[in-house]
Amino acid sequence: MRNKKVNIIILIAFILLIGVSVYYIIIQPINLGLDLRGGTQIILRPVEGEESRVTDESLDKAMLIIMDRIDRLGISEPLVTRDISNNIVIQLPGVSDPDRAISVIGKTAQLEFRILNGTFISRIGQTTEFVEFDPDTGEISYGEDPDEVILVDSINSATPLKAGVLYFDEESGKTYLMDREFEFGAVFDEEMAEGIFEYDGATRELILKDMETGDNLGELLIDGRSGAASLVGPVLLTGDKLARASAGYDNNGQIIVSLSFKQEGAGAFEDITTNNIGEQLAIVLDEEIKSAPFINVPISGGDAVIEGINSLDEANDITLVLQTGALPVNLVIEESSTVGPTLGRDALDKGLYAGLIGFVLIIIFMIAYYRGLGLISTLNLLIYVALFWGILAGIGAALTLPGIAGIILTIGMAVDANVIIFARIREEARKGKSPRIAIGDGFRHALRTIVDANVTTLITAAALYRFGTGPIKGFAVTLALGVVLSMLISLLFTRSVLFTAAGLPGLAKPGFIGVRGKEEQ
């Protein structure tokens, strides 16, 4: 009989599949996700800036740079991917100090050389305080009731020169830089206003603009050494002209990062130092002034140093980000999460334990209710778990916490196809059909139901996969895999086993399928 042959071929195919699965389960330990083995996940969102457009190319480049930085940090098995919203998702397994990694990875590393025009201070009697600036809000703040708030040319020189006066208009909320002759606290006089500050929340820049032309007169930045709000001129040179950066100490034992420029950068650097003798050159890293040495003589040869570094670790981090290059887009941390190894192991143990107990309960229930058919569904479940585990191990997919939840859920659902088939077979048997006929008819009726019911679950899994973030994606994959596997097993394997079993004389009795014989409908 042809059918018999087909059944035997299907059974042999499944036995082979199970063999392959068991082989993979043995040779390849399952890949655990970060939430089970412990690790850190960081999601970075790219931000549009004036000079940093978010494009496919810039994101790919940013991902490469991030990979490079992670490698230099010595972290093994990192995973850098992009999600549907163009966020960059970074997974770092088993990192002991994720906070350092986070601070290095997300650094834009935008190195700029600009002229320092002055620093804002406030005076009350004899005491002088630095004026503060918050780049997140664009607010300039100083102590209460100062005698004056002014811009001085240099806080490092013995006799700082007054270069301008700050005026804050309470009514409009606007801030102006006034001529140095303007008396602090006097009535506003537009004639004496040199510029107006305008804040751009997207780029976090507070720009000083000319009152009439709107030209860019300078930008307010934080001086990293004092925390003071400082006014700098336009960008003269950037870090992409760097050839090398290295951390070390100078002759006085100060921690420094020494820089050397490529040829074109060295030329530009010489021009800048030639044209600005007597000025202070601000070395700006990620919108923060690191140091601002006076330019005494033109510097040729293309060497410079960054001072004002607190620790050797910081110097090493700066070197690392400068060497890997500036990120072509600004990135903000959307989410960072770390799972310790203890919690991960605990979750894995408990998840597997719950799965095992649930599995045993299902088997007891199925055998009690469906007798011989229950034994077949037990066999089905064992095959299901073996194939599921084998596929996960074989393709190297990571098992995550939501993934475990997905497996546990699909174990229950895998039985469903069996329940539908068995219920249908019993129904047919009750009409007085022999087990063999009842099995055939039951299957035919059940097939359509099972396909319809499972396709809809697959639609949901697809939507979850497309729009979910990391862990939800893992869940969607296990859900889809579970649905497809359980459908294949029940429609092919169970069918062949039942038909083969029904051919055996000892089993072809109504009791085998949990029915006593013909009943009245």
Next chain:
Amino acid sequence: MNQKRLRLDFIGKRRIWFIISAVVILAGIAGYFVQGGFNFGIDFLGGTLIEVQFDQDVGSSDIRAVLEDEGYGSSIVQQTDSDKYIIRIKAEELGKPINTEEKVSILDALDNGIGINRELLQDRTVDPGFGSVLIRNALIAMAISLAGILIYVWIRFEFRFGATAIVTLAHDVLITLGVYAILNREINTSTIAALLTIIGYSLNDTIVVFDRIRENTPQSRTIGYSGVVNNSINMTLSRSINTSVTTLFPIIILLILGTTALKDFALALVIGIISGTYSSIFFASPILVAWNNRFSRYKK
């Protein structure tokens, strides 16, 4: 085993089932307003979650005192085990998001203030803006899966089966969310994944009954459409209950044994599966009958 076939009247009493569903959904809506809205977690609102385990027992008041000194008085301290604590700091209450340095300073303050060795089990910091992206993605995922389901069921059955299926799914999602509102349980990304799973699961249940109705519809000439639907529910009853039982076994074990995140997920699923089973028997099919009575296509 008792093989006597039960024959229950599901359709005749449909008003009762509709009222039960309405009462449960209204209770959820009432719970929503009494509790002042959903308890959205930091996944959606932004903020920081820190879970620590101490070597010895520590009082939660000690932890609160340290946090207050650090200026995080609005944070929520939850004891999850004798020596384990979860600290939640919502960006909304703090007025700003927390950055990495601040988080490190909180951990340092805990070490100095409490003076007992601790292990960091997990921490999580989410930017407030990210939550709106997550909510948007979750809603898109839900809309797309519902649209896909509607189209599939429409093609395989009839339009009203699809429409009824969607109403039934809304019923199950509303009931699950309602229970969350009443219990004031935190809604996080696990909950959203669970809600989407419930959609898939409940639909699975409903389709099995619909499939039987489709098969039996020719009999409506003799026993009427409501007779067909009632018979179909009875025929699939044992399957509906058995599948729910087998699915619930492992999930209930997960609810008892699992870690916090797994418990969150399991709770939503338990509610959703119970609601999904109820709705496929008592809600979806009676709607089909009501629809047929109004636009009688088959004999009542």
